[in-house]
Amino acid sequence: MNTISTLNINSIPASQKFKQLNNYFLTLQQDISALVQQEEATRTIIEDSWQSKLGQGQTNILTDGTCFESAGIGFSSVQGQALPAAALNANAEKPSGPFFATGVSVVIHPKNPYVPTTHFNVRYFESTDKDNNTVFWFGGGFDLTPYYGFDEDCRHWHQQAKAACDPFGAHLYPTFKQQCDDYFYLKHRNETRGIGGLFFDAFNTLGFDQSMAFIKNVSKHFMLAYQPIVQKRNLMPYSEKEINFQRYRRGRYVEFNLLYDRGTQFGLQFGGRTESILMSMPPKVNFCYNYYPPKGSAEEKLYTDYLVPKNWV
């Protein structure tokens, strides 16, 4: 895996802090890509770098693998004149000046229906307030979307999420866990997207250095959280029944991303690069009218035992 040679990422007229984040996120993209590649025997990640008037980025993408049906690891660093509506939640005060945003987004759709889909994101925003003072904040988190639930995986996942937070304050994990359950929720289905994890936004209360250390710890624990689950579940045998259920449930992922996800809406409102934004879409999806899993089935158990907010640690 090479660094982005065609990108001149630090030509953006942002602060030293922003450049520091750019560099960290580029390294993080490589680290996560290397970990994905480690699990995938038959396909190689393709590195697709891009530039536009708004900024630059690189989408690392793996498709049609033995372990991963698709895996996207995206880096982008953009700037704009005014923050789009979807960039912050409705209650947050919007900075008035031009803004800079840099971040890494990961969405992995495994082939084996027993391996859960995952999403990870870390981002940094910088802008100016009405008195022209620089303001910054971090956002991000990670969450897990199983097709078949395993209690031990859920506990492991949330233990890693908690371990990512605890060195920075005991209140962080419960707060960000709750925010994750609230955010990844399909109102029209009364279902959570998955078993949650962490979600935080407009985060700067620890100051820059500690926030940056927190982001690094979240990133590290994402990798520690996901890889063992992939390794454990990828060997489980499955049949067409599980594939059909996986493809049906992927429809919910599509519904969430296009109806609710602020990252997707931010990207598309902002005129971002469509292919990089929609790399999150599952590769093969089935939609089906009025499907309900049979009573007492493993498929029903997903709804009753996993797609509801729970305390896993």
Next chain:
Amino acid sequence: MNTISTLNINSIPASQKFKQLNNYFLTLQQDISALVQQEEATRTIIEDSWQSKLGQGQTNILTDGTCFESAGIGFSSVQGQALPAAALNANAEKPSGPFFATGVSVVIHPKNPYVPTTHFNVRYFESTDKDNNTVFWFGGGFDLTPYYGFDEDCRHWHQQAKAACDPFGAHLYPTFKQQCDDYFYLKHRNETRGIGGLFFDAFNTLGFDQSMAFIKNVSKHFMLAYQPIVQKRNLMPYSEKEINFQRYRRGRYVEFNLLYDRGTQFGLQFGGRTESILMSMPPKVNFCYNYYPPKGSAEEKLYTDYLVPKNWV
């Protein structure tokens, strides 16, 4: 095909006009369903009627057929205290009182990639203005989404659209054709959803009786427009290549419906019946990072010759 025996559609405390529309739309649902069934040899339409606090309806649905991979013909008749934001376009003045809405929606996803997907909708709204006067309007239209374009089909489609409008005024077809091109447009792709047709909203300038006659003529010409295309293209041989392209392009249908469609957003905002609203989703969909059709291919021709607004008559 039977009428809805379990629904007591005219128990809603709306006007006689509303009841007249309810009855017409129920008959129309049966007529379109009969036409769909006529083309489908191996599967039978299932009639699924429902009731909720908001109203009642019936979803006629055919899945996994030889001709149609899915076909949904939905009727719903609902009422509410205040019109949701997505019910009218942003420029229209919103009535302040409770409202009644009744309509028929059709989305057909054929199996053969040479047969285009189609969407049809007719709807009637009734409410009261700030002086407590009854206001009403109609909306609707039909549009065609081919995977492989045929000029003669596009001409036939738009000739039927024009014939639906012309008896009611020469300006209607060009206006509603333009509105259709504008509405079924994916901004983030700079593509139209298909080759268009008719789209109209907040329509009441002809008065009630003539508007109703117009709605009936639109409905009749939708059936005249679509059935011959199905019959002609359904016999064309196809291979996995065309299936793959169809499933890829169906992703655009998903993007449009969830990101832009006001009917979908109206339904979900309003707390409507999710399964009936999302019956529009294509049954099998593939998403793929950064796909572009090969230069000079039939697939490229779709983009260059058909997914751009054109005068077809």
